[in-house]
Amino acid sequence: MADLQDELHAAAEVGTLDGLPDPFAAEPYTPVSDPDDAPLERAHAILAAHPVADGYSGLPWALRHLPWYDLELGESSVDTDVPRMREGHVGALFWSLHLPEGLAGDRAVGATLEQLDLVKTVVQAHPEGLRLAYAAGQLTDARNCGRVAVLLGPAGAAALGDSLGILRSLHALGLRALTLSGASWASGAGLTRFGEEVVREMNRLGVLADLSGASADTIRRVFAVSKAPVVFTRSAARALRPHPANLPDDLLAELGAVKGLCMVPLTAEQTGPFVRDVADHLDHVREVAGPECVALSGTYDAGTAHPQDLGDASCYPHLVAELLHRGWSEPDLALLTWGNAQRVLRTADFTARAAQQRREPSTAKIADLDG
Amino acid sequence: MTSVSFLDEARELLREFPVVDGHNDLPYALREQVRYDLAARDIAVPQNAHLHTDLPRLREGGVGAQYWSVYVRSDLPDAVPATLEQIDCVRQLLARYPADLAPALTAADMEAARAEGRIASLMGAEGGHSIANSLGTLRGLYALGVRYMTLTHNDNNDWADSATDEPRAGGLTAFGRAVVREMNRLGMLVDLSHVAVTTMRDALDATSAPVIFSHSSSRAVCDHPRNIPDDVLERLPGNGGVAMVTFVPKFVLQAAVDWTAAADENLRSHGFHHLDTGEEAMKLHRAFEERNPRPVATVATVADHLDHMREVAGIDHLGIGGDYDGTAFTPDGLNDVSGYPNLVAELLERGWSPSDLAKLTWQNAVRVLGAAEDVARALQATRGPSNATIEELDG
16 A cells, blocks of 8 residues: 555645635526516515515514414414415514513513413414424425424513523523613613623524614624624614614614624514515615625514505515516525525524534623623 | 441442432522532532532432422512523533433433433422413423422412412412413423422322422321321322432421421521521521530431331332432431432341332332323323413412
8 A cells, every 4th residue: 555655746835726616606696587577476486496584573472362373274363374474485484572561570581481482382283384493404494394484583682581591591492583672781871791791692502683673882882792693683774764773874884794684674664655665775775784684574463564565474575576676686685585594594503503612601690790 | 327238239229220319409509609600519529518419429329310400489589580590500510511411301311311321310390489370481491301390389379389388279279280280281290399288189189190299208207297198198009109208307307397396486586587597597596506406317217208108108109309409407327419328228228129129219200200201192182282371260
């Protein structure tokens, strides 16, 4: 075998491998629709290949008060059910665990456990339509099995009861996104030291930081602290509509720089009364933050009014048709509906795995850090 | 004193069938002593100065499975958040000591851990206050790995009477029975330690799965409300459940019961609450202890309980629940978690056979969890999660 050693290859010199293809280059996009078709037809074709990953559904709280429902058969008392999600090409959605105002302490934690339990019970009761997903790969798996992936979150910051141990327990129960507002450590005054520790622990676990409704100080601090991309599960452009949860251009630009995700809600209040208003916001966010940083958030069943023709989960093709009409390219639409959310979830997974090698579970206490 | 040969034989037996202990308060001790700073109490090395429990002593004691209690106080608000912190503590212990502690959720997991020579680690919640009157929260605890729940701690809750509180519900309320039924459906063991006799009877009537007493002894041997009366022990063969004898001196030794009552009375007569641990109260308490030496329980005290419980309930319905790190004092010879072989040796000397002891230490406790799983599977085929509320059922 010694002769195998006779001709040693010289190490490649700097520059000699430049001719090789870049292994990380994006794969060329293969179009899935015929440009000559009508926009609505094209929209269906594109959504069939790149379904909607929807950033916010208020379904858990809405279902809590229904005595009986069947989401697989269709449920007219809510805006979201399996037939309409199939019609609207929804492939995944975040189920919000937000609680009504005024639930704090024991009641917030307990009510969040109940919400988690309710979502799991609902998903188990609809096995043909829904499947729980805890990571980016499982979103795709669910999609490949013809199920709508359900992600648990965002929950409100109050659900943590100011304890990282509770954060870890909620993560163990499946929580994957947390809204950083409404707690002493993430308030209008910004993020406290304990709040920063919460963000680091969320990074370590793989819980997405949701900043919709957070103060500008908190948002900037989380941009700086978080190692994983952040999301805004319900934020549009403030330049177009002055809603407190909408983002001003400077924050949108900074969001683009940190490659976070602005998920634009389909609500009359935040985006306007017509499909074209929503499209205006999407245009603006794409313009300012970039096409990799914009996504969709149906915000159905959350007690808000929706724009005309976007009244329930089946209506996404209308919106995509409008965007096609405005000249959005297929690759950008694929990013908008599915790709960007995939990227953010996947990066959060990777960040968590890397962080778990470096960091022990944090034992920090709010009393020690915020005194 | 047991002879050396019995002790050797006991250790030999425990290698084959190690101890399943029903109740250990290490998580609460870590919460109180170091606020979960696990590095400050590294249980991989002896912690004799601070704890009854560490890995070397668990090994020495022949422990093969441990229900870690995720107890939180029942007299404070925010029981649910505190319980989640306790659960997180156990999960961190499991992540920290994977070579010694094996996460276990089922009877099969316990057997697998035994085969690997690791200590199967399960969780038990000590008191219905941990679910804040919510079956959804109960299911959340189950999903996090909790496999038994003691229906009460020292105080009554809204749906069950405690052994150490004034009777209120007279056992279980309608919602209390719904909790038991939901626990049956989930496969979470119903633990009747700490509850009033009326609650024990109601729970035995309501449950369709075997119950446990995670840490209780015999009331006929030592009259204390935390112990199990004979008429309840007699129902265990029919139910299939297991009574896990506890070692706490003030429950198992009549002299210690009387002494504790006198010491409490002494504090109360000076205007203090009997659980007061403030400086003034402790001074009074120490003075009392100097005048009246504290009676000391021994291995034989505990063996007396087991002999009687065996007579009444039968060998298939006994287990062990030491309550280590949940009690200030422990019997001589059972001072910490390394002491179980002394108990087994004592029982050998009293003529217990190796197969009896295998049931006591390992087989009964594993069987009862497996039986709860079987019942759960059957029930899940017939009914879904219950959303009953206490308002609906108890008005």
